[in-house]
Amino acid sequence: MIDSLSVKGTFFDSAIRTWSARMMPLDQYINEVKNGVHAPAIARIRELVSAGKNKEAESLKKELPLYVAGGEMQGGRRLEHMVAYSGCICTDIDDPAISPQEVLRIAGSLPYVKAGHISPSGTGNKLFILVDSPLECHSLAFELVRRRIETDIPGVTVDRSGKDPNRGCFVSHDPDAFYKVESEVLSLPMPEPASVTHAPRPEAGRTADALTNYIDKYEQDNPFAAGGRHSHVVKLAAVLNNAGFSPYEVAAECTRRYVQPDFPAGEIEKTVTDIYRRYSASHGCNPYRPKEEQETKKCLKSLKNSPIVPGQQQASEEDQEQPDIEPDNLLLPRFGKDVYENLPTILTDILERAPGETERDTMLFAALTLISSVTSNVRGSIAEKIHYPCLFGALLGPSGSGKGCVAGMHALIAPWQQYVYDNSRCYVKEYERKKMEYDLYIQSKKRPSKNAAPQAGLPPEEPEVVKQRNLNIFGYTTLARFIELLQVNSPYASCLFETEMESLIHTMGQDFGGYGYLLNQAYHHERAGNDSKTNGTFMVAEPKLALFVTGTDGMFPQLVPSTENGTFSRLLIYKLTGDAAYRGLTSADDSPTAANCFDVAGQRILDIGIHLDGSPTWVNYTDAQRKRIDRFFEREYEKVRVFDNEDLASAVLRYRLAMFRIAMVLTALRKGEARSLERVCTVCEDDYRTAFRIMEVCLQHAYVVSTSLNREKRVAHYKFPYIQQKFFADLPDRFKRAELIEEGNVRGISKSSVNRMIKKCEEQKLIVSVGAGYFEKTTKGKTIVAPEIP
Incomplete structure (x- = not known):
């Protein structure tokens, strides 16, 4: 039974002198951290970290005392020395995307976080959480805690190396450290004992054959190459770990296959062992059952039973190995209430009428995308390339999941688009008048009248063609017309808003409407054009386009067939789970006020757009914000290249750009509301956190959606050319x-x-x-x- 009132841990005088230890309750340890018992040593470590002397700081940190919250230890710090398990898990958070102080503040508001403080380096956090599971299930409990923390605190990644119950943390100094006398104890769903006791064990010979066959199939699509040997073994070990194979058999088989003079057996065995150690919590999560697969294949006796239908591609072996799931709120997190606390006033007012949390998220998602088309005089630079705030967004979900709440939100930008249209119409009318005068003059020259008086002054010149601007673009638009509109609307941003994804799918499937290439070019403001004998030549040097589309999960693969498709990585994706509740009728339907609720906000956005149009704006991050962004995206980039679909690497990099564009929209709205004339605006911390959380959630949704798409299997293989x-x-x-x-x-x-x-x-x-x-x-x-x- 876990004692939530008195959590007993062990205090070691140092990580090396583990024979010198004493029992210390968690509340006493937190008091020492708050009261500065070890303040001089901590201050020295933080000075070295600030000076960039990380090696010296790390060396000094190892001399600090150590606290093990997992339980009471006697005779050492190994797992076998634990005599009483406390059920307390210590999570280590390094270099969060938000400040450690903010992490501590959010953690303190979570009911299940017992205690917490900032790490001795000052760049991370230690959080303590109680679980009601026994010592044998500590690894599973750690995984539960890790997911809860990463879901509830934006921008943090829990270090997986802390999954051992005897994991210790170095003492620190933090006056803001907290300890709760009463806190929630997390429950771990426990399996039935029978399912563990009577689990069949595979025969040794059959296991060896299964492992050999499994690796043979893996190598068909992932050949072992001299230039990527270590990466090959890392990926293979991760897959075999998930499939449930023994680490000893995997190490032996990998050594037999891949050992070379400059790639020794020791390195291979170390790599395999390290992967199995780091990801032990996921061992056997995707078990390999060749016998069941064979029986399934035998059941297919006729083409009627074939799962493949016209228009679909057969899933790859890698996809078939993954079990199907129904995404829930854990895999598809929401933005969270913190996002809505510090939004610009106009967005807060727009979201007041959202009936629920799901509708509030989708309305914010749509509003940011639509308003990004109004801020075309706002600029910034990412990776030394100028970008505008234009966003691409896709809202996905099954029928009846709540997508319809965004249908009327085009009214937010309708006044702005009408304003640009009316101004353009004045120029078009002036052009038409001058053109008429010029045509009459040419006609009079061809057929001169005897009684006509000679014209005084210079003859009229042929006027330059002026075309009508129209910022609103529909899904049913030909490629030539699309490019022409982008060209005519420049320097303003066009907006394609479609609540029926089918319109884009149908048009892009036609010869006259295949504008997938144009969408990809427009996202990065890269030159695009079209040349035909019928329509002539159209070219836009710097296209600006915002795109928002909604559709069902089944339609999306028809629009974006695979993760290698460039459009996938350019879309911010928000997927609804389909658990929306029925909304009853209300008295709001007694007047047209509710139906026209976005019209008033549209007039305010028009005023903001006019102000921004007359006041150029340059947006930039602070150095501290850039460093936090780089830490997060470097980890994500390496993760998807090693363990996930490599096609997602481009999505990770483009989500970094999308986050900046969200921050640009928020910054521009604040400038417009204040009617500021500042030409250079730095992203404030509130807008940075909001943009980061929205990006982080949408990236997680994109990861989930990517599993429903086909992966490109045509890998180019290269050889020595000479x-x-x-x-x-x-x-x-x-x-x-x-x-x-x-x-x-x-x-x-x-x-x-x-x-x-x-x-x-x-x-x-x-x-x-x-x-x-x-x-x-x-x-x-x-x-x-x-x-x-x-």
Whole structure:
């Protein structure tokens, strides 16, 4: 039974002198942290960290005392020395995207966080959480706690190395550290004992065969290459760990297959062991059952039973190995209440009428995307390239999930679009008047009248063509017209708002409407054009386009068929779970006020847009914000390249850009509301946290949605480009065909390729035949040397 009132841990005088220890309750440990018992040493460590001397700081930190919250230890700090388990899990958070002080504030408001303080380096946090599970289930409990923390606190990643119950944390100094006398104890769902006791154990021989077959299938799509040996073993070990294979068998099989003089067995075994240790919580989460798969295949006796239907592609082996799930609020988190506490006033007012949390999220998502098209005079730079705030958003969900609440939100930008249209119409009318005068003048010259008086002054010049601007673009638009509108609307941003994704799917599937390329170019403001005999030439140098589309989960793969499709990585994605509740009728329907609720906000956005149009704005991050962003995205980028679909790497990088564009929209709204004339605006902390949380949630949703799309399996394989030239240059001046074929076999060159090379060399007079299967190089052939790579 877990004692939530008195959590007993162990205090060690240092991480090295583990024989010197004493029992210390968690509340006493937190008091020492708050009262500065170890303040001088902590201050020195933080000075070194601030000066960039991380190695010296790390060395000094290892001399600090150590506290193990997991329980009472006797005789050492290994797991076998634990005599009483406390049920307390210590989570380690390093370099969060938000400040450690903010992390501590949020953690203190969570009912299940017992205690917490800032780490000795000052750049992270230690949080203590109680669980009601036994010691044997500590790893599973840690995984539960990790997911709860990463879900409830935006921008944090819990270090997985802290999953051991005997994990200790170095003492610190933090006057704001907290301890709760009463806190919630997290419950871990426990399996039935019978399911564990009577689980069948596979036979040794069958397991070995299954492992060999499994790796053979894996290598069909992931060949072992000299340039990526370590990465290959890392990925393979992660997959085999999830499939439930023994680490000892995996290490032995990988050593047998991949050992080389410069890739020794020790390195392979260490890599496999490390992956199994780091991800032990996910061991066997996707068990390999070849016998069940074979039985499933035997059941397919006719084409009627085939799961493949026209328009669908068969899932890859990698996709078939993954079990289907129904995404819930854990995998599809919401923005959270903190996002709504410090929004610009106009957004707060727009969201007042949201009936629930789901509708509030979707309305904010749509509002940011739509308003991004009003801020076309706002700019900023990411990776030394200028960008505008234009966002691409996709709202996905099953029928009846709540997508319809955004249908009327186009009214937010309708006044702005009408304002630009009316101004443009004045110029068009002036052009039409001048064109009419010019046409009359030309006509009078062709048919002069005898009684006509001579015209005074200079003859009229042919006016330059002025076309009507229209910022509103529909899904049913041809490619040529789309480009023309982007060209005419420049420098203003156009907006494509469609609540029926089917319109884009149908149009992009036609020859006249395949504008997927244009969407990809417009997202980065890159030059795009179209040239045809019928429509002529249209070219837009710097397109600006905001896009918002809603649709069902089944329609989205028709719009974006695979994760390799460039449109996927450009879309901010928010997926609804389908658990929306029925909304009853209210008296708000007694007047048209509720139906026109966005009209008033639209007039305010018009005023903001006019102000921003007359006051150029440059938006930038602070150095501290950039460092936090880099820490988060570097981890995400490495994670998806090693353990997930590599196609998602581009999505991670573009979500970094999308976060900046969200921050630009929020900053521009604040400037517009204040009618400020500042030309350079730095993203404030409130807007940074809001943009980060929205990006983080949408990225998680994109990860989930990506699993429903096809993965591109056509991997390009490269070889040394000069293999035959080097082969020929290495030959002696006199050689025999049979010897040449044998040497080619060693170098991986087929017999037919060798014979073709001999024939071509004879034709080019590089060699001559001297009989009996022998050849000699000519003077010209001797000039062929091994290539040098510049």
